[in-house]
Amino acid sequence: MAGIELMSAAFDDHAPIARRYALEGDDVSPPLSWSGVPDDASELVLLCEDPDAPSGVFVHWVVVGIDPHSSGAETGSVPPGGTALVNGFGQRRWDGPHPPPGDEAHRYFFRLYALGEPCVLPDAPTAEQVHEAVEPRQLASGTLVGVYRR
Secondary structure (H helix, E strand, C coil), X not given: CEECEEECCCCCCCEECCHHHCCCCCCXXXXXXXXXXXXXXXXXXXXXXXXXXXXXXXXXXXXXXXXXXXXXXXXXXXXXXXXXXXXXXCCCCCCCCCCCCCCCCEEEEEEEEXXXXXXXXXXXXXXXXXXXXXXXXXXXXXXXXXXXXX
């Protein structure tokens, strides 16, 4: 399967995410850029999940319907054409890292999927539901991991 290169001008892969992007900071989404989306993709889906959350995998952001011809999203912006679904905080937006104080650094997986056909998700999907919906339609994907601790 083809790979999408997913990057951020705000942090490198497996590097700390600045407080600005965290819930306790300005709580704005980090800038993202990508390349390598297949020409035949019909939409992109973005998921940001924290697999280290005490309650299980926690969803910070899910955006569907992203324009497959786009190349990124600016700080604090939903990717072009995208619609944010309800995250683990019960909001239709980005809500940044907020691990329990004293925890080891949590990992935040930003995953971008290029789909051959649109997928249907519940209004407030779990990370597992997103993975199950995109997997059979996936043409390519890319992952960027940031870390954060309080």
